[in-house]
Amino acid sequence: MKALDAAGWHAGNRVRLLENxxxxxxxxxxxxRHAREEVLLExxxxxxxxxxxELHRHLVDAGKRGVRVEVTVDGYGSPRFSPGFLEALAEAGVRFRVFDPKPTLFGLRLNVFRRMHRxxxxxxxxLAFVGGINYSADHLSDFGPAAKRDYAVELEGPAVGEIRGFLLATLQPPQRREWRPRRAATATAPAGDAGGARVLFEYRDNAGRSAAIERRYRDAFAAAERRIVIANAYFFPSHGFLRDLRRAARRSVEVALIVQGEPDVPLALSAARVLYRELMQAGVRIYEYCERPFHGKVALIDDDWATVGSSNLDPLSLSLNLEANVFxxxxxxxxxxxxxxxALIRDHCRLVEAQALPPPNPLRNLVVSVFYHVLRHFPSWAGLLPAHTPDLVLVTAPDPARPEG
Known part of the structure; x- marks a missing residue:
């Protein structure tokens, strides 16, 4: 793969892939369970x-050992918690925060935009862990046919310090947040580092880094020489993303796309299928994973570029949600x-064949065009809704009289 901008890459990391x-x-x-000083979790x-x-039990045990424990969950993604659940955390000294909690309307949660999806x-x-796996039983195979397939990575090395600094900064009020990503190039790994991987931590927000993750993908497409594999649960990216992917395929880069064939959200598959014809005409091979819901957000390019994280490739993740990936x-x-x-392609996916696509006709072309442009411009329209600064609400905190370790 051609050289990419070296700024922000940390050398000397050990990276371990974790599946499901x-x-x-x-x-x-x-x-x-083995923490002695600090646990930061989002x-x-x-x-x-x-x-x-089980996570709750480990957090409570860590807090009782005097470990500093900071937990943040999203107010849309996570439900209300039982009093006993929160009381045990508080008694153990765990600081538990909810990002942008909002009351429900007739039982419906309405704060769907600008969620904390990291x-x-x-x-x-x-140690740091980054990925797309939530703390819920539907990520285990014994959950049944609706169990999700997804990925995360475990990191050890210099990149951990940057991720830690980011998490600490998110705990501060907006006017006090001073953390900035370190973008100095790291040419060689100092002695004693964990491994040989170079790692870049990237996040998107709704301020100065709104297109940061998408830009990393597109830069890598431009540099690709042999192979691109994208496996993503919700695939409906921007026009520029699709254009760069098609350009890579047209210059003889082998491009494969894995999407959900049995989606947990049916609209996700309908949206992705709108794009099939133009991608396949450029030479992209498309596979639908049909064993169970696919929740992954991973990609690889050539022999030495990959990404794992929380960011889907749809309007919510690329334009509204707060996301984080490692490259x-x-x-x-x-x-x-x-x-x-x-192995996923070979054993659990079906190849989408051109002859299986609905034949083009004027009415369908019009519907597809309208659908595409509605979804494409959806983030901009959502941005016209009344703006607010999301709250980070501290639900539990240590007793002031309790000494901290």
Whole structure:
């Protein structure tokens, strides 16, 4: 792959791919169980099911050991919590925050825009976890046919410090947030670093970094030489994203796209299928994963570029939600992720054939065109709604009389 801008990349990291809840929860809970100083956690969804209750137990135990524990959940993605759930956290000294909590209207949560969709965990300044897996039982295979397939990574090395700094900054009131991503190039790994991977932590917000994650993808498309594989649950990106992807395919880069074939949100598949014909005409091979809902947000390019994170490739994630991905330059990691995605295609996906697409006709073309442009401009229209500064509400906090470790 051609050289990309080196600014912001941290050398000397160890990166471990975690697939599905079975692998992710085991590693995340083990890290929290052995925490001695600090646990910083952000998640879109935390349910009081068997996974959420196990996380709760580890957080309470850590708090009782004197570990600093800071937890933030999204007010749309996570439901109201039972009094006992919150009281146990408070008694253990856990600070528990809700991002942008809003009352429901007839039982419906209306704060769908600008959600905190990140999934981040940092333990003891040593380990970080980044990905798309929420703390809920539907990420485990024993949940049944609706169990989700998804990915995360475990990180050790210099990139952990940047992710930790970001999480600490999110806990401050907006007027006090001073954290800025470190964008100095890191040419070589100092002695004693964890591994050989170069890692870039990237986030999108609704201020100065609104297109940051999309820009990383598009820069990589322009630099691609051999292969692009995108596996994403909700695929309906911008016109520029699609244009750059088609250009890569037309210059003989092998481009494969994996999307949901059995979606948890039916509109997601309908939206993606609107794009099939123009992508396939450019040479993109499209696969639908049909075993169960696909929730992944991963991609790889050539031999040494990959990304894993929370960002889908749809209007919500690319234009409204608060998201975070890591971008990874490491041949070993690419080989492993590539093998996993190749097996997914081989064993659990169907190739979309051109002859299976609905034949073009004037009425359908008009409907497709309207649908495409409505979704394409949806973020801009949503931005016209009355603006507000999302609140970060501290629900539990340590007793002032309780000494902290």
């Amino acid at each position: 809840g079975e692998q992710f929860f085991a590693r995340a809970f083990e890290a929290i 998640t879109f969804i935390l349910f009081e099911d068997k996974v959420g209750l 999934k981040l965990l940092v333990v003891d300044r040593r 990874i330059r490491d041949r070993g990691f690419n080989r492993e992720l590539g093998a996993r995605l190749d």
